[in-house]
Amino acid sequence: MSTPLRIAVSEEKGESPVTILHLSGDLDSKTYSDLESKGAEAIDKGSRRLVLELGGVTFMGSAGLRAMHGISNKLKSAGGGGRLKIANPSDAVSRIMKTLGFDQMFEIHGSLEDALKSF
Amino acid sequence: MPERSPSSRAARQAGSKQAPTECAADEVLRRCAFFATTPEAQLEALGKLAELVCLPRAATLFEKGDVGTAMYFVLEGSLRVHHGDLVIGRMEAGDVFGEVAALSKEVRSASVTAESDSRLLMLEQTAIYSTLAAEPAAARSLIEALCVREREIIEEKVERIAAGLALERELDIGQRIQQSFLPDRMPEVDGWTVDGLLRPARKVAGDFFDFFALPDMDRLGIVIGDVCDKGVGAALFMTLFRSLLRSGALHRRVADSGRAPADPGAILRHAISSTNDYIASTHASSSMFASVFFGLLDPATGELQYINAGHEAPLIASASGIRARLETTGPVIGLFENLRHRVETTSLRPGEAFFGYTDGATDARDEAGSQYSEDRLMAGFCDALGRDGKVLEELLFSIERFAGGADQYDDVTMICVLRHEAQA
Numbered sequence: 119m120s121t122p123l124r125i126a127v128s129e130e131k132g133e134s135p136v137t138i139l140h141l142s143g144d145l146d147s148k149t150y151s152d153l154e155s156k157g158a159e160a161i162d163k164g165s166r167r168l169v170l171e172l173g174g175v176t177f178m179g180s181a182g183l184r185a186m187h188g189i190s191n192k193l194k195s196a197g198g199g200g201r202l203k204i205a206n207p208s209d210a211v212s213r214i215m216k217t218l219g220f221d222q223m224f225e226i227h228g229s230l231e232d233a234l235k236s237f
Numbered sequence: 238m239p240e241r242s243p244s245s246r247a248a249r250q251a252g253s254k255q256a257p258t259e260c261a262a263d264e265v266l267r268r269c270a271f272f273a274t275t276p277e278a279q280l281e282a283l284g285k286l287a288e289l290v291c292l293p294r295a296a297t298l299f300e301k302g303d304v305g306t307a308m309y310f311v312l313e314g315s316l317r318v319h320h321g322d323l324v325i326g327r328m329e330a331g332d333v334f335g336e337v338a339a340l341s342k343e344v345r346s347a348s349v350t351a352e353s354d355s356r357l358l359m360l361e362q363t364a365i366y367s368t369l370a371a372e373p374a375a376a377r378s379l380i381e382a383l384c385v386r387e388r389e390i391i392e393e394k395v396e397r398i399a400a401g402l403a404l405e406r407e408l409d410i411g412q413r414i415q416q417s418f419l420p421d422r423m424p425e426v427d428g429w430t431v432d433g434l435l436r437p438a439r440k441v442a443g444d445f446f447d448f449f450a451l452p453d454m455d456r457l458g459i460v461i462g463d464v465c466d467k468g469v470g471a472a473l474f475m476t477l478f479r480s481l482l483r484s485g486a487l488h489r490r491v492a493d494s495g496r497a498p499a500d501p502g503a504i505l506r507h508a509i510s511s512t513n514d515y516i517a518s519t520h521a522s523s524s525m526f527a528s529v530f531f532g533l534l535d536p537a538t539g540e541l542q543y544i545n546a547g548h549e550a551p552l553i554a555s556a557s558g559i560r561a562r563l564e565t566t567g568p569v570i571g572l573f574e575n576l577r578h579r580v581e582t583t584s585l586r587p588g589e590a591f592f593g594y595t596d597g598a599t600d601a602r603d604e605a606g607s608q609y610s611e612d613r614l615m616a617g618f619c620d621a622l623g624r625d626g627k628v629l630e631e632l633l634f635s636i637e638r639f640a641g642g643a644d645q646y647d648d649v650t651m652i653c654v655l656r657h658e659a660q661a
C-alpha cells in the first residue's frame with residue numbers, strides 16, 4: 119500500500135529568503151504532480167530559492183525526477199537566477215537518485231542545514 | 238411553499254436558511270415533461286407540497302449511495318453530478334434530476350454538489366405517489382418522460398461505445414506503427430544468438446530495444462531503454478529516443494568516415510549526448526526522460542563498449558551464474574543538457590550472455606502483490622541458459638506464470654546476446 123504524499127511549506131527568512139518544501143510519504147506517478155504544483159505555487163509567489171527536504175519520503179519513483187525537473191524548468195523560465203536544491207534524502211532515496219544520476223542534475227545536501235547554508 | 242434544507246449533510250453545509258423566495262411551484266411543474274398529463278388540480282396540489290431548497294456554493298446535496306426519496310428541479314444556479322473527482326454532468330436552471338431514486342427504492346447513483354449558490358424545488362416521493370393514486374392518468378407523462386430519459390441514456394451509451402471503438406482502432410494503428418520501431422527480425426551474427434522481446438502492458442509501450450549493425454566497423458549496436466511514465470505519451474517519446482540514438486550512432490559513422498581507427502567510445506558518447514541534448518532542449522516542458530543502455534559489441538572478440546544512462550544494470554552471465562553487472566555510467570537522458578557519461582569496456586567470453594531488461598520484468602506482481610524480483614529474474618536467466626531452449630521466451634513464461642491472473646502493470650522488455658561456446 120502506498121503512503122499519501124504530504125507537503126508542508128516553510129520559509130527561512132533572512133537576507134536571502136528560502137522556501138522549503140518538506141515532503142513525506144510516497145513520491146510516485148500518482149503524487150508527483152502535487153509536488154510540481156506546490157513548487158509552481160511557491161515560484162508564482164516570488165520564491166527563487168527552493169529546497170526540497172526529502173527526510174520523510176518513504177518511496178521515490180522516477181516520477182519524482184519529473185516533478186523536480188518541472189520545478190527546475192519553471193524556476194529557469196521565471197528568471198532571477200532561481201535555484202533548486204535537494205536535502206536530507208534517506209538511504210533508499212539516495213540509491214534511486216544515484217541510479218538515475220541526480221548528482222549531475224541537482225545539488226544534493228545531506229542535511230537541510232547544509233542546503234540552507236549553501237545559498 | 239415551505240423552504241428547507243434537503244438533507245442533513247446539505248443542512249450542515251448550507252448554514253442559515255435563506256428567506257423564502259417567491260416561486261410558483263405549480264408553474265415549474267407544469268413546464269416539466271414529467272407532469273404533462275397531470276390535471277391542473279393535482280398540479281396545484283403538488284405545487285403546494287413542493288419545497289424550496291437553497292444550496293450555497295460547494296454544498297453537497299446528496300452523495301452516491303445515499304438513500305433518497307426526492308426529485309429536484311433546478312430554479313437557479315449550477316450543480317455538478319459526480320463520482321468523487323470525476324464529473325459526469327452539470328445541472329442548470331430548467332434541469333430535473335433525482336427521479337430514479339424518487340420513483341423507486343434505488344439509492345442515489347451519483348453525488349450532486351452546488352458549483353454556485355443554487356435554488357431547487359424538491360418534490361418528495363410521497364407527494365408524487367399520492368398524486369398518482371388520485372389521478373392515474375398522471376402516470377402516463379411520468380412513464381413517457383422516464384422512457385425519454387432511458388432513450389437518451391441508451392443513445393449516449395451507443396455514442397460512447399462507438400467513440401471507444403474508434404479510439405481502440407487508433408491505438409491498434411499506433412501499436413502497429415510502434416512495432417515497426419522494434420527490430421522485425423533478429424540480426425544473424427556468426428557465433429552469436431541475438432534475441433529480444435517486448436510485451437507492452439497496454440496497447441503501446443514506453444520500453445524499447447534495438448539491434449543494428451555498424452557494418453564498416455564490424456560492430457553490433459545493442460540498445461535497451463525505458464521511457465518514464467506509460468501509455469501514449471511514453472510511446473511517442475519511445476519512438477523519438479530510439480530513432481535519435483540509432484541516427485546519432487550511424488551519422489557519427491558518416492562524420493568519422495575516412496578517419497581510422499573507428500572509435501566506438503566516441504560513437505556512443507555522440508549518440509547519447511546528441512539524443513539527450515536534443516530532447517532536453519526541444520521538449521523541456523514535457524519533463525520526459527529515458528533510462529538507456531547502449532553498447533557496441535565486437536562479435537569477433539566479444540569486446541563490448543557501453544554507456545549505461547541510468548538503466549537497470551544488465552548482466553554478463555553463464556549457466557553457472559552472474560559474472561558482472563554493468564552498472565550506470567551516467568544519468569538518465571532527456572531532461573538536462575550537457576550531461577557526462579563514461580564509456581566502459583567489458584567482454585563476453587564463449588558461453589556467456591549479455592542480458593538486459595526493464596523494470597517491468599522485476600516488478601511484475603502476482604495476485605497477492607508480491608514482486609517477481611531481481612533475484613528470481615537472475616536465477617531464471619541462468620537456469621534458462623543451462624537449457625537449449627529459447628531463453629527469453631522461457632523467462633517470459635516464468636514471469637507470466639508467477640503473475641497468474643494479476644494485471645500486467647508495466648511493459649516487460651528483455652534482450653539477450655549469447656556468445657556460443659568455442660568449437661573444438
